[in-house]
Amino acid sequence: MIDIPSIVQTSDRYNLHGHTQFCDGHADMEQFVVHAVDARFTHYGFTPHGPTSVPSTCNMTREAVPQFLSEVDRLRRVYGTRITLLAGMEIDYIDGFGPSDPYFQSLPLDYRIGSVHFIPSLADPGCFVDIDGRYERFSEKMRQHFDGDIEWVVRTFFRQMTRMVEQGGFDIVGHLDKIGHNASQYRHGIDREPWYDALVRDLIEAVLDHHLVIEVNTKAWAEHGRFFPAERYFGMLRAAHAQVVFNSDAHWPHLINAGRNEAMRAFIER
Template sequence: MIDILSIVQDNDRYNLHGHTQFCDGHANMEDFVREAVAQQFSHYGFTPHAPTTAESPVNMSREAMKPYLDEVQRLREVYGTQINILAGLEIDYIDGFGPNDPYFMSLPLDYSIGSVHFIPSIHDENEWVDIDGRFERFKEKVPQYFDGDIEWVVRTFFRQMTRMVELGGFDIVGHLDKIGHNASMYRPGIDTEPWYDALVRDLIDAIMDHHYIIEINTKAWPEHHRFFPNERYFGLLRRYQAPVIFNSDAHYPHLINAGRCEAMVLY
């Protein structure tokens, strides 16, 4: 395990949340490393979507774990004098299988991100539905899996996040209010309603109690001008003196720094 906070302190040239050919990224790991070297990054961390028990075309298989870790090692040998390359995972929290599972604990990782991309269907608690993808799909799933109850979707997302935070087994909390993006496209303004705001604040309190690093995720900035958590919580995080990290969640090499400087300026 590495000391993440020492990497991000007084340093804006890093990204510790990125996807590649091992999940839904659109380029090979080496392409990302080359771009990070070109942009004079000091650190680049890979976080493929980890194996999960939910049905998912996005998450890597367990069989891919060794090739992934081998590729990190190979890239370190080639580029190690120019950049520090870190082996991470973005691990889904699903009831019964999450970041605290012994499988993940046994892996030689530098760090991991805990994220929620799936919540159970309102009809069947064993059917896990991806609520993280593009809005075009999300708006079809709300009636199909959640009886059109967008508030239930939001509350369930934050309940899953809170459980994940309580159970632990990871270092960084990924995009802690990501549901706000799709939910507010489904029902504009939902993420400014008092009950929603209370859910975010309660989650941030739980995260602070458990001493995680909080990710400011900038992936949606280029297209939607939105950060996760929403910038309206930056003041609260600053008051709490929360340990934060600015990650681009890049799926394309040209986006490894997208939104990061804008978020740092606002923070």
């Protein structure tokens, strides 16, 4: 297990959340390493979407996990004098099944990210819906699976996140309030309503109680101008001395550092 806060304290050139050919990334692992070495990164962590209990083309299969781990080893042998490469995994929490499962705990990973991308369908019991994708698909699912009840979707997302945090078994909380991105397009300003704000703050309190690292996810910064968690929570995180890591969640090699410097600056200024 690696000490994530010590990486953050000694370097601002790292990324501990990224995707490759093993899930929905758009280049192979070596291309990301080459970019990271060129950018003089000290650390690069690979976090494929882990195997899930629901059908998903974005997640790797259990059969592919040993291949992933051996590719990290191979790249360490080639690039290990220039950069520290880490084997992580972004693990879905879906209705009780997540990072704490013995399967994930048995994998020889350097660290684990816990994330929620799926919530249960209202219309189709037993079906889990990916609410993390692009807005056009999200708005279709709002009609198809949730009868337009955006408050239920938001509350369910944060309930799943809180349960994941309470169950534990991981190191970093992935994109803590990501639902705010799609939800605020569906209902403008929803993420500034008091009940929504209270859900985010309660979740942050739970994360702090469990001494987990919070990622500031910068994937949507360039296109949509928002971080996860949103900038207005940076002050709360700073005041609580939260352990924070700045991750680009890159799916393309040229985006490994996208939004990270902006987020670090905003975090200091807030």
